[in-house]
Amino acid sequence: MPRNINNKTKSITAQKAKMEHNPEAVGSIAKTPTWGHLLKFTLPTILSMLIMSTFSIVDGIFVSRLIDPIALAPVSIVFPFLALVMSIGFMLGVGGNAMIARKIGAGMEVEGRENFSMIVVVAIIISIIITLFGILLPEFILGVLGADEFLFDMSFEYMRPLLYFMPMIVLGMVFQQFLITAGKAHYSTFTSLFAGVVSASLNLLFILVLDMGISGAALATSIAYTLPALVGLTYFSKKRSGPLYFVRPRFDFRALGRTCINGASEMVTMLAVSITSVLMNNVLMGIEGPEAVVAAGIMFGGMGIFTALFIGYSSGVAPIVSYNFGKGDTDNLKKAFSNSLIAISLLSSASAVFAFLAANLLISIYDVPMGSNIHHMALTGIRFLAGGFIFMGFNSFSSMFFTALNNGLVSSIISLFRTLVFVVIAFMVLPSLFGLNGAWAAIPSAELLGISLTVFFFIKMKNKYNYA
Numbered sequence: 001m002p003r004n005i006n007n008k009t010k011s012i013t014a015q016k017a018k019m020e021h022n023p024e025a026v027g028s029i030a031k032t033p034t035w036g037h038l039l040k041f042t043l044p045t046i047l048s049m050l051i052m053s054t055f056s057i058v059d060g061i062f063v064s065r066l067i068d069p070i071a072l073a074p075v076s077i078v079f080p081f082l083a084l085v086m087s088i089g090f091m092l093g094v095g096g097n098a099m100i101a102r103k104i105g106a107g108m109e110v111e112g113r114e115n116f117s118m119i120v121v122v123a124i125i126i127s128i129i130i131t132l133f134g135i136l137l138p139e140f141i142l143g144v145l146g147a148d149e150f151l152f153d154m155s156f157e158y159m160r161p162l163l164y165f166m167p168m169i170v171l172g173m174v175f176q177q178f179l180i181t182a183g184k185a186h187y188s189t190f191t192s193l194f195a196g197v198v199s200a201s202l203n204l205l206f207i208l209v210l211d212m213g214i215s216g217a218a219l220a221t222s223i224a225y226t227l228p229a230l231v232g233l234t235y236f237s238k239k240r241s242g243p244l245y246f247v248r249p250r251f252d253f254r255a256l257g258r259t260c261i262n263g264a265s266e267m268v269t270m271l272a273v274s275i276t277s278v279l280m281n282n283v284l285m286g287i288e289g290p291e292a293v294v295a296a297g298i299m300f301g302g303m304g305i306f307t308a309l310f311i312g313y314s315s316g317v318a319p320i321v322s323y324n325f326g327k328g329d330t331d332n333l334k335k336a337f338s339n340s341l342i343a344i345s346l347l348s349s350a351s352a353v354f355a356f357l358a359a360n361l362l363i364s365i366y367d368v369p370m371g372s373n374i375h376h377m378a379l380t381g382i383r384f385l386a387g388g389f390i391f392m393g394f395n396s397f398s399s400m401f402f403t404a405l406n407n408g409l410v411s412s413i414i415s416l417f418r419t420l421v422f423v424v425i426a427f428m429v430l431p432s433l434f435g436l437n438g439a440w441a442a443i444p445s446a447e448l449l450g451i452s453l454t455v456f457f458f459i460k461m462k463n464k465y466n467y468a
Contacts, residue, residue, distance in 0.1 A: 002115055017456040033320050033336040038343065041230050042316030044189040045180060047107060049312035051192035058196070060301055064366040065215050069374060071214055073290045074155040076297035077147050077281060080219075080274035081159065085130055085166055087271045089173025092123050094315065096265020097177040098404050099255065101319040102326035104181065114158040116178060117249035118235075120171065127170040134163040140398045146281035151290065153360040165222035167451070168229040175232025181319045182244045184235065191231045199224035261408035272419030279427050280439060287436055288377065294368075295377035299440075302382050306351040310393045313343060314400035319400040321404035330466040337467040340397060348393030355386035388444030388457045398454040410457050418450025 031037050063071045096119040103112040134141060138156055147155040162169075176188045199220050206216025236246050277300065282411035284292035317340055324332040359382040360370075368375045393420050423446040430438030430445065462468040 033317075033324075033339060035339055038317060038320075038336070038339055041320065042313045044186045045176075046309060046312030048188040048192040049175060049308040049315070049352030050305065051189070051196045053308035057301040057304065058199050058203060058221070060297060061365055061367075062200075062207055062220075063214060066203075066207045066366070067214060069294060069366065069368055070290060071154065072149055072159045072294045072297045073146070074214060075217070075303055076277070076293050077142070077145050077151055077155045078159045078162070079297070079300070080145055080277040080281075081134070081141060082162060082169075083274040083277065084271060085127070085169060086173050087267045087274065088126055088130075089123060090177075091171035091263035091267030092119050092170075092259060093174040093177030093263070094318070094400070094403060095259040095261065095408070096174075097181055098263070098318060098322045098406055099258050100178075100244070101181045101322035101404075102406060104323065109243055113244060113247045114250040114257045115252060115259075116244055117246050118172060118251055118256065120236075121245070121249050123170050123174050124167055127167040131163050131166040134159070136167070145278055146293075146352055148285065154214055157215045161215055161218040161222050165226060167294055168226040169222070171232060171456065172225055172228035175236070176228055177315065178244060179235070180316060182235075182239075186411055187235065188228060188457070189226050192449045195224040195227040199226065258406075258408075261412075263403065263408070272415070272423065275420060276423045276427070276443070278289065279424065280442075283427060283431055283439055285435075287431065287439065288373075291374050292326070292377055292436065295374050298363055298366055298368070298374075298378040299381035299385060301366075302355060302359075303385055303443075306355060306389055307392065307396065309347050309351060310344070310396040311400075313340075313347065318400050318404040321401060322406070325405055325465070328350060332466070333467050337401070337462060340401075341394075344393045344397045348390050351393070352386050352389040355389060356383055359383055359386075377436065380437065384437070384440040384444055388447040391444075391447040395447060395450045395454050398458065402457065402461070405461075405467075407461070410461065414450070414453050414457060417453055422446035422449045 033041075039308050048321065060075050063075055083436050096115065099117055100112040103115070114422070138159065139152075142152055142155050142159070145155070158386075202220035202223060203217055206212040206220055210216060214221070236244065239245055277296075280296055281293050284296055288295075317336060320336050321333065324330075324336065359379050362382065363375055363378050368378065395414065397420075399411045399415045400415070402408075423442055424443035426445045430442050432438070434441070458468070
């Protein structure tokens with residue numbers, strides 16, 4: 001096809017997309033980001049992330065109370081693998097959401113729908129590949145995760161049910177992000193709440209009534225994770241009047257690349273959780289053995305609750321940032337940025353204080369005896385983490401903020417260093433100097449170093465994007 005005809009075709013397509021742009025369809029992402037609007041818009045996402053973060057905690061609680069506290073160790077061993085899988089869904093969801101929300105803001109809704117449908121197909125293909133890999137090579141995976149001969153059988157028993165639900169787990173992560181842009185974030189909230197009830201109920205049924213042991217806990221969590229995917233599949237298949245719904249996907253590799261670049265920082269964040277969990281489990285097995293891994297599982301369970309606050313807010317506000325960036329509305333972009341900094345300050349401070357004061361309460365949920373070795377280690381670990389929450393909120397927001405501005409490079413640099421490079425360095429140095437306390441201090445130390453990158457890029461990029 002001659003180049004001038006091809007260009008003319010693209011021009012006609014773009015004009016058609018702009019003609020069909022309906023300001024009412026984009027809903028609340030087009031409104032002025034006042035305090036009230038930001039709270040209303042982000043609260044459903046915060047609640048969804050909080051509820052989703054409790055799934056693994058629910059497993060841990062039931063496993064600890066109904067089986068044995070030491071059974072928390074295989075849950076902690078397998079968690080990094082699950083985090084890896086979820087990071088892929090989160091990357092595709094967040095990265096694609098930023099790109100597509102920007103296109104909606106620019107009036108290119110037809111292209112946005114095609115890209116959205118393509119991303120869903122890609123998510124399914126990748127998740128099937130991961131499932132096959134896990135089924136064929138469980139010994140290799142669990143060996144890397146840190147399972148020794150004592151923990152291998154229990155770890156495999158917990159991992160196996162999760163493998164068969166991987167496609168639905170990934171799709172659930174993808175749809176959670178796109179429901180925000182579709183103006184239906186509350187769907188995710190209600191679904192996540194119902195999924196939490198289902199997870200708890202099935203844990204009781206499978207472990208207590210049917211005596212399925214640790215595999216019952218994994219099956220309960222897996223079924224609960226399918227519900228967000230089912231809601232997303234149903235909504236985007238049947239709802240044809242909003243800005244997003246399924247159409248025939250057009251495989252645009254440039255758009256797929258942009259999605260991966262935009263979402264790379266968020267994938268790095270979750271992937272880093274997986275890598276650092278593996279590193280921590282291996283370090284702890286060498287220092288104190290399985291009991292230290294149990295304590296780390298309790299600690300990371302508490303950490304998940306608070307990080308869900310930061311990620312939930314940042315994910316919720318991201319479509320507003322992307323939309324106004326695509327529209328060129330710098331006034332609303334500045335309001336979203338300044339109001340978000342205040343919100344993150346409040347969330348971070350409150351999380352740090354609450355985590356420090358409520359550490360014993362969190363540990364008691366797992367039915368770990370007061371004064372035991374596990375209790376002492378978990379208490380120390382949670383209180384070390386509490387100090388890091390002050391910086392963690394800002395670091396999480398900065399990464400998501402630059403993703404929303406479609407600057408995947410800056411976002412990835414922030415995430416890569418604060419959640420991986422700095423953490424690995426801390427784990428390589430601090431435990432050798434301070435033993436177990438050094439291991440607990442690694443993540444707060446990395447967040448402290450990460451805040452320097454956040455401040456640097458906020459200052460460096462403000463003139464380019466005019467958000468301050």
